[in-house]
Amino acid sequence: MxxxxxxxxxxxxxxxxxxxxxxxxxxxxxxxxxxxxxxxxxxxxxxxxxxxxxxxxxxxxxxxxxxxxxxxxxxxxxxxxxxxxxxxxxxxxxxxxxxxxxxxxxxxxxxxxxxxxxxxxxxxxxxxxxxxxxxxxxxxxxxxxxxxxxxxxxxxxxxxxxxxxxxxxxxxxxxxxxASAIKDLGSKEVQIWGFRGGKGDTRSSVLNNPDPNVRAEAYTGHIGVSLDKGKTIYGFGPKVSSNETKMDVISNLKNHQTYSGVITDDSTLFRDVVAGKYDPSNAPPINLYVMTTKTPPDVMTHLNRAVNQREISGVRYGFPEATHPTETVRNCATAFGECGLSIPSKDGKLINYIPAMQDQGAKKIR
Amino acid sequence: MLNHKAVLNIQRALGDLSGEWRSLKGLGERSEEIVHQYNQLLNILLDWGWDAYIDGLDPDCMLPDRLMGRRYLIAAKDSIPPDHAGY
Known part of the structure; x- marks a missing residue:
């Protein structure tokens, strides 16, 4: 019945x-x-x-x-x-x-x-x-x-x-x-790594340190993608001149300035975050999430081309505006969307992006 | 006891306002209105007992330091810039 x-x-x-x-x-x-x-x-x-x-x-x-x-x-x-x-x-x-x-x-x-x-x-x-x-x-x-x-x-x-x-x-x-199985044929897994920036004294310990290996992204938060299951994690950020301090760059970004965009190997940054290197001493630790998304071959081609060329053609880096992304400005959260990668949230704000990652099954690494 | 969901929603609203301000390049009456609204919301958070240092704003949800309210900058242990607009 x-x-x-x-x-x-x-x-x-x-x-x-x-x-x-x-x-x-x-x-x-x-x-x-x-x-x-x-x-x-x-x-x-x-x-x-x-x-x-x-x-x-x-x-x-x-x-x-x-x-x-x-x-x-x-x-x-x-x-x-x-x-x-x-x-x-x-x-x-x-x-x-x-x-x-x-x-x-x-x-x-x-x-x-x-x-x-x-x-x-x-x-x-x-x-x-x-x-x-x-x-x-x-x-x-x-x-x-x-x-x-x-x-x-x-x-x-x-x-x-x-x-x-x-x-x-x-x-x-x-x-x-x-249909889904056919679509998945030839798809590869791409990992998206993400965290919101550290609070408390992370800001001062990062921004006041002139060492370029101490990354400002630990304070701003960051998103990266890995095409090889986490071995290498690429990020998109501003191409800054050597005479600009981290504080200057953040101040300029808040003040609607944009920069040429550059893709960098940010594996060390993410591993340091996982290791707790950037955790504040007086606030909750940084939480880092990783999600996996199946990506069709044509998108993989675009992503591979982008990471090899270290740029996404014509795309500058800027903090999110009322309309984001635009044809010419993206940030770390939305840059790889230009290559066709399916991203969990499109407005570029990490306060929305990280919860969207969680909603889509991201695993909390720490 | 802080309502964390309400705090998060206000932080999101702050992010929207700062994004709109950046779109306008900080020009025009609407930009001034945005700065005013932004700092009113910040004061609501601070009135609730929100800790601007331990649970600080994401930089992409902020206005330039000169436009951030003095009360917030003190709470967040930020320095007050020389060109501060006086909010």
């Missing part, structure tokens, strides 16, 4: 109808109300089980009658089983579309029979030739998949048809996965 109860649109198409019907047998009608409570009044209770069982039996008989008529018709073999399933589906559709009072009457009157025929007619597009159970049988024998004449050798067993249909359904379910 699973396919039936889960598929709320089961009466919208013939294929769907068959899928639902193959799980359904007339005897299932005894549990219809319990298994498909959406077809019953909300305040319904199963207090009078005996009467309920009796009425279920009537519905089961009706369905059985339809199925028997079909198996006595000129069509033979497994095709009948298919039609039997279809008929069971029609019966179920009919039953489900009826009110509860009609579904479980105390007596099934002629007018109620007529009501059922009306319902069946509606299922076949309002065909007025359906007047009695024989007409229903005749319509049920109409092939659903065209006007071909079935012969014994051509038909499949119910289980074969079911398997084929279910196999098709499974295949359809697999299509997105298949």
């Amino acid at each position: 699973e396919a039936t109860t889960k598929n709320s649109n089961w009466n919208t198409g013939k294929n769907t109808q068959i899928l639902a019907a193959q799980h359904y047998r007339p005897s299932d009608s005894s549990s219809l109300a319990q298994q498909s409570p959406q077809y019953c009044p909300k305040n319904f209770s199963f207090a009078d089980d005996a009467q309920l069982a009796s009425n279920r039996s009537r519905i089961a008989s009706l369905a059985s009658h339809q199925a028997n008529n079909i198996t006595n018709s000129p069509l033979q073999g497994a095709a009948y089983a298919i039609h039997g399933d279809i008929m069971a589906g029609v019966t179920k559709r009919t039953a489900n579309s009826l009110s509860f009072g009609t579904l479980f009457p105390t007596t099934l009157t002629n007018s109620e029979h007529a009501s059922i025929f009306n319902k069946v007619r509606s299922l076949y597009g309002g065909d007025n030739t359906i007047q009695n159970t024989a007409d229903i049988d005749a319509h049920a024998e109409t092939p659903l998949f065209g006007s071909e004449t079935f012969t014994l050798g051509d038909v499949s067993t119910t289980s074969e048809v079911s398997s084929a249909i279910l196999g098709g359904a499974q295949l359809l379910k697999s299509v997105p996965k298949l």
Whole structure:
């Protein structure tokens, strides 16, 4: 019953109808109300089980009658089983579309029979030739998949048809996965490393130190990418002149100045952050995150070209503005997006970027 | 007790304002308005007891030091620049 109860649109198409019907047998009608409570009044209770069982039996008989008529018709073999399933589906559709009072009457009157025929007619597009159970049988024998004449050798067993249909359904379910798998063919893993800058005394210990190996990024925060699983981590930053102090550069960046952009091997910086070298002595340590993203070959080509050339053509470095990135200005968080790399956040602000990394499964390295 | 989510949201708003200020190159009435709003938000954080030194702002969320409020600069143990605008 699973396919039936889960598929709320089961009466919208013939294929769907068959899928639902193959799980359904007339005897299932005894549990219809319990298994498909959406077809019953909300305040319904199963207090009078005996009467309920009796009425279920009537519905089961009706369905059985339809199925028997079909198996006595000129069509033979497994095709009948298919039609039997279809008929069971029609019966179920009919039953489900009826009110509860009609579904479980105390007596099934002629007018109620007529009501059922009306319902069946509606299922076949309002065909007025359906007047009695024989007409229903005749319509049920109409092939659903065209006007071909079935012969014994051509038909499949119910289980074969079911398997084929279910196999098709499974295949359809697999299509997105298949497309994704095809897309992943040839993809490489790129790591994105990131941290927000150290607080407390990290600022003074970094910015007041003239040693270029003491990196200002430990205070500003930084993002890097690795194309070789963390062995080498590249970053994008401003190309500064030798007479500018770290303090000068940060002050200029705050003051809307941009710099030529340069890609550098920042592996040592990231490893030093991992080692806690830049942690403040009087504030929480720096947290560093790493996430992995699958990257298609064409993007890998762009990334490799960029790291080999040590620049991203035409892209300058600047702090994020109201619109970021622009065609000409990016920062460490957005630069590699220019190469087509999928980045977790595009506004360039590390206060948003690092949480976005976490949301996308980044691992906290420290 | 600080509401860290609220603090983070205000810090994000500060980042947006500083980004807008940079877009405007610090020119025009809107830029002045931004600086005013920015320092009002900073004062709210400081009023809440936010520690501007231990939980300082990211540099990309800041205005130039001359436009940062004096109260903030003191709390963050930053020096007050000679050309400070007096906020």
